[in-house]
Amino acid sequence: MKKPRIFYGYWILAACFFITACGVGCSYLSFSFFVTPLQAAMGWSRGEIMAAFTIFLMCMGTSGTLAGRMVDRYGARKVIPVGAFVITIGLAVLSRMDSLWQYYIIYAVIGISSAAIGIVTLSCVVSHWFSKRRGMAIGIMSMGVGASGVIFAPLIAVILLPNLGWSHTYLALAAIFGAVAIPLSLFVIKNKPADLGLFPDGMEAHDTVSIAAASAAAAEGSSLKTALATPAFWLIASSVILTHAHAGISQSVVPHLGDLGFPAGIAASTISITSITSTSSMFFFGWLCDRIPVKFACVIGLGAMALGILILINVEPESPVWMVWLYAVIFGFGMGSWMPTMSMLTSTSFGLASYGAIFGMMTLFQNLGGAGGPLLAGYLFDVMNTYHWAFIIILGLVLLAVPLVMLVRRPTPRPKTVLLK
Structure with missing residues (x-):
C-alpha cells in the first residue's frame, strides 16, 4: 500500500481536537452562561439550576467506564457517532423545555452521552494511532479543552445569548456541535492504523514486523478485573481523587478574590489566564511524557499546582495584582498536566487492551474528587466565613498525591499456566 503524504493519524488527532473543543464548549462550559437567563425566564433558584450541573457531572462520570468498555469491544467508530447524535438532539430539546424535571432529565442524557465522546473514548483512539509520540498526541488532543473556552465563552456570552436569547442559543449550539462532531465521528475517526493498512506514528513496514504484529502489540495489557487487583490502579485512582479536589479552588477563586476586595474584572481575569496557561501546558506535558518517566512529569504538574495554591493562600487585600496573576499562571500550568500524564500513566501501566x-x-474518580472539592470549600466557608482553611486542606490533598504517584509500579504480568498431560 502506498504511504500517504500526510499520516492519517494526524487527521484523527485533528478530529479528536475539534470534537473535544465542541463537546466541552457546547455542554460543560456553556452551562454557567445559562444560569442567569434561566433564573429570569423560569423563576428557578440558582441552587435548582446548578443541581442540573451536578446531575450532568455524575452521569458523565458514572458512564465513563461503560463507554470505555464499549470502545474496547465495538471500537470508537461505532460509539462516538451515537454520543454525538444524542448530544445534538439533547441540546436542541433544551430549547423547548419548560419545567425543571425536563431540564434535569435532558442534562442527565447529555451527561451520559458526553462519556461516549469524552476523554476516555478519544484518548483511546489517539493512543492506538500513536506510540512513540503518544504523549505529545494526547497533549494536543487535550488542548481542545482549553480551546473551547477561547472559542465558546465569547461566542455564547457576547454574540448568541444577547442576540438570540437562551432558547435559540441552545438551538445554535446544537447546530454547531452537530455540524462538527457528527461528520468527523462518521467519516474521519478510524479505530486503529491496521484498519487502513498503516502502522502507529506513520512508521514504514521495515520499522516493524507486520500489521498483525502491531495489532497484537496494541491488544496486550491488563483487563479491568486484573487492573483492579493491582496496587498500581488504586495508587493512581487515589491520586486522581486527591488531585481533583483542586476544583474547590477553581470554583471559589472568583468569590474569594471578591471578598478580599479585588475588582470583579481582576477576579474574572484569573479564569481566562488559567484557561490559556493550562491549554499550552497540555502540549508541554504531552511532549514531556515522551521524554521522561510519566510519573515524574505528573509530579512536576502537581508541584506547580501546589505552588499556585500556596501563592493564592498568601494573597491579601493589599497584595499587588501581579501576585494574583502569578497564581493563575502557575496553577493553570499545573492543571494542564492532568490529562496527558494520567492517560499516559494508565496506558503505560496497564496497556491498551482494556484502556477504555x-x-x-x-x-469516575476524577468526578468524585471534582465534586468533593467545591462541596468542602463551600461548607467550610459557610462555617468559618473564609476560604482560607479550605484552600489549605486542598493544598495538603494535592501534596499527598505526590508520594502516591511516585509509588506506582507497572504490574508484573502473571505467568501463563501450562497444563501438562
Missing part, C-alpha cells in the same frame, strides 16, 4: 474501561474508571 480502565481509564473510564479513572474519570
Whole structure:
C-alpha cells in the first residue's frame, strides 16, 4: 500500500481536537452562561439550576467506564457517532423545555452521552494511532479543552445569548456541535492504523514486523478485573481523587478574590489566564511524557499546582495584582498536566487492551474528587466565613498525591499456566 503524504493519524488527532473543543464548549462550559437567563425566564433558584450541573457531572462520570468498555469491544467508530447524535438532539430539546424535571432529565442524557465522546473514548483512539509520540498526541488532543473556552465563552456570552436569547442559543449550539462532531465521528475517526493498512506514528513496514504484529502489540495489557487487583490502579485512582479536589479552588477563586476586595474584572481575569496557561501546558506535558518517566512529569504538574495554591493562600487585600496573576499562571500550568500524564500513566501501566474501561474508571474518580472539592470549600466557608482553611486542606490533598504517584509500579504480568498431560 502506498504511504500517504500526510499520516492519517494526524487527521484523527485533528478530529479528536475539534470534537473535544465542541463537546466541552457546547455542554460543560456553556452551562454557567445559562444560569442567569434561566433564573429570569423560569423563576428557578440558582441552587435548582446548578443541581442540573451536578446531575450532568455524575452521569458523565458514572458512564465513563461503560463507554470505555464499549470502545474496547465495538471500537470508537461505532460509539462516538451515537454520543454525538444524542448530544445534538439533547441540546436542541433544551430549547423547548419548560419545567425543571425536563431540564434535569435532558442534562442527565447529555451527561451520559458526553462519556461516549469524552476523554476516555478519544484518548483511546489517539493512543492506538500513536506510540512513540503518544504523549505529545494526547497533549494536543487535550488542548481542545482549553480551546473551547477561547472559542465558546465569547461566542455564547457576547454574540448568541444577547442576540438570540437562551432558547435559540441552545438551538445554535446544537447546530454547531452537530455540524462538527457528527461528520468527523462518521467519516474521519478510524479505530486503529491496521484498519487502513498503516502502522502507529506513520512508521514504514521495515520499522516493524507486520500489521498483525502491531495489532497484537496494541491488544496486550491488563483487563479491568486484573487492573483492579493491582496496587498500581488504586495508587493512581487515589491520586486522581486527591488531585481533583483542586476544583474547590477553581470554583471559589472568583468569590474569594471578591471578598478580599479585588475588582470583579481582576477576579474574572484569573479564569481566562488559567484557561490559556493550562491549554499550552497540555502540549508541554504531552511532549514531556515522551521524554521522561510519566510519573515524574505528573509530579512536576502537581508541584506547580501546589505552588499556585500556596501563592493564592498568601494573597491579601493589599497584595499587588501581579501576585494574583502569578497564581493563575502557575496553577493553570499545573492543571494542564492532568490529562496527558494520567492517560499516559494508565496506558503505560496497564496497556491498551482494556484502556477504555480502565481509564473510564479513572474519570469516575476524577468526578468524585471534582465534586468533593467545591462541596468542602463551600461548607467550610459557610462555617468559618473564609476560604482560607479550605484552600489549605486542598493544598495538603494535592501534596499527598505526590508520594502516591511516585509509588506506582507497572504490574508484573502473571505467568501463563501450562497444563501438562
